[in-house]
Amino acid sequence: MTTPQTVFQVLSSFERTFSSGILCEDHLTECHLQLAWFEHLIPATLRAADGRVVEVIQTGWWNRESGPDFKGAAIRVDGGPVVKGDIEFHLDAAGWSQHGHEHDPHYNQVVLHIALRGERIITTAAGETIPHVALEGQLPELFHGIASVLPKHCCGSHPSSKPGRCAHEIVNLSQESLRELLRGAGVFRLMQKSARITRQIRRDGPEQALWEMLAETLGYKENRVPFRLVSRNVPYKLIRVCEQSRRDALLFGGAGLLPSSEITTWDDEARHYAAGLWEEWWRLQQTSSLEEITVAEWRFCQTRPSNHPHRRLAALSSIAPHLGELRDLFGRGEFAQAARVISFLNHPFFLRHHALHARPSSRVQALIGTDRIREMIINVGAPWWLAMGGEALEVLSSIRPSAENAATRLAAERFMGPCARFYKPTSALEQQGLLHIYHSYCSKDSGNCSLCTVPEFVKREAA
Numbered sequence: 001m002t003t004p005q006t007v008f009q010v011l012s013s014f015e016r017t018f019s020s021g022i023l024c025e026d027h028l029t030e031c032h033l034q035l036a037w038f039e040h041l042i043p044a045t046l047r048a049a050d051g052r053v054v055e056v057i058q059t060g061w062w063n064r065e066s067g068p069d070f071k072g073a074a075i076r077v078d079g080g081p082v083v084k085g086d087i088e089f090h091l092d093a094a095g096w097s098q099h100g101h102e103h104d105p106h107y108n109q110v111v112l113h114i115a116l117r118g119e120r121i122i123t124t125a126a127g128e129t130i131p132h133v134a135l136e137g138q139l140p141e142l143f144h145g146i147a148s149v150l151p152k153h154c155c156g157s158h159p160s161s162k163p164g165r166c167a168h169e170i171v172n173l174s175q176e177s178l179r180e181l182l183r184g185a186g187v188f189r190l191m192q193k194s195a196r197i198t199r200q201i202r203r204d205g206p207e208q209a210l211w212e213m214l215a216e217t218l219g220y221k222e223n224r225v226p227f228r229l230v231s232r233n234v235p236y237k238l239i240r241v242c243e244q245s246r247r248d249a250l251l252f253g254g255a256g257l258l259p260s261s262e263i264t265t266w267d268d269e270a271r272h273y274a275a276g277l278w279e280e281w282w283r284l285q286q287t288s289s290l291e292e293i294t295v296a297e298w299r300f301c302q303t304r305p306s307n308h309p310h311r312r313l314a315a316l317s318s319i320a321p322h323l324g325e326l327r328d329l330f331g332r333g334e335f336a337q338a339a340r341v342i343s344f345l346n347h348p349f350f351l352r353h354h355a356l357h358a359r360p361s362s363r364v365q366a367l368i369g370t371d372r373i374r375e376m377i378i379n380v381g382a383p384w385w386l387a388m389g390g391e392a393l394e395v396l397s398s399i400r401p402s403a404e405n406a407a408t409r410l411a412a413e414r415f416m417g418p419c420a421r422f423y424k425p426t427s428a429l430e431q432q433g434l435l436h437i438y439h440s441y442c443s444k445d446s447g448n449c450s451l452c453t454v455p456e457f458v459k460r461e462a463a
């Protein structure tokens with residue numbers, strides 16, 4: 001039977017066929033689904049395969065790195081409480097298990113699975129069953145039609161987030177007022193970090209506090225948690241008296257990153273080094289109850305070779321003998337000297353290898369590069385100094401901002417919308433302010449900005 005709906009579908013398909021060329025089935029990708037989601041072309045109320053009604057409150061931000069496709073989303077199921085979490089897309093429902101997500105703890109925060117077609121029970125590695133939506137039959141037209149009008153560049157250079165409500169107010173703010181506002185937020189972030197340091201020093205003592213903080217910074221965004229866990233399981237008081245080989249064994253063993261058998265494809269040097277670590281770790285485990293985290297905690301993709309977790313652990317091991325010196329330098333605000341100490345860290349194996357299994361490089365590469373050292377000064381050194389009563393604000397105002405990364409880009413896109421393209425932070429303090437707004441408001445937002453008070457504040461600043 002021809003209904004108004006099918007007439008609309010045929011006409012719109014016909015129109016697209018001759019205007020932009022309709023996509024055929026073979027050309028559809030998951031990226032089309034993700035882009036349609038990003039552009040809000042998928043209805044905000046959907047029916048899950050088990051009959052429950054899923055209301056989308058916040059579509060989240062588009063994750064271009066490993067892990068779920070959209071993060072920070074918010075949904076409501078059958079009129080229940082708002083649930084925050086991630087969303088994963090596949091063309092076919094079977095993609096969830098085919099890609100191994102049901103066993104991958106990085107997908108434990110997924111609260112909704114959306115596929116173009118197919119029915120499946122979707123469970124996470126934590127044993128949760130999450131709602132699954134099959135879109136076919138729930139869209140106002142065939143998905144091919146929707147996909148055909150999506151921007152041609154698809155996933156590539158598309159922003160990660162839609163502008164938030166602040167973006168409408170920012171345009172009325174002068175450049176100097178915007179920077180002032182961000183610097184104010186930066187001061188707040190610095191004070192929060194400093195208060196955290198004070199609390200941690202009180203609880204664990206200054207050495208252990210600094211050990212954990214430096215470890216966390218070496219974990220980058222992807223491996224902050226496992227680095228923090230390793231630095232707790234292998235505390236500074238245990239490692240400070242050890243020689244390099246034992247420190248390495250403790251850290252690699254505690255990280256669960258030692259191969260349990262000899263790997264014949266590795267070259268002699270790597271096999272010899274890893275075997276030494278394993279023997280040492282095995283002996284240490286016989287005499288003390290050392291905890292080990294699982295390899296599933298680690299992320300290896302999305303990291304540059306020189307930032308491989310193996311190399312970062314080696315850097316942490318090499319920092320240990322200098323920790324007392326770094327504590328004193330941070331405590332006196334002598335950041336240039338602290339940077340020099342970190343830049344000269346040495347390691348017999350990892351100055352020429354980026355991972356245990358990697359072939360040696362012909363040239364020596366610093367264990368920790370200048371960008372990461374700057375991150376350490378910004379995120380650990382400056383708040384540490386403030387906690388000791390130093391003038392850290394001036395320092396942060398004079399330090400160059402970190403290189404742009406996914407977090408700073410996303411923060412600017414959400415807070416400033418189109419203005420983000422023209423915005424360049426002038427100091428680390430300003431950049432910290434942007435991150436503070438993002439982490440304190442945008443990333444916690446489950447109401448599509450409707451519950452947030454920051455736009456009113458920006459408006460007052462602009463008046």
Ligand code: SF4
Nearest residue numbers: 164166442449452454
């Ligand atoms: S969540 Fe708040 S701070 Fe972030 S863009 Fe929306 S209104 Fe602005």
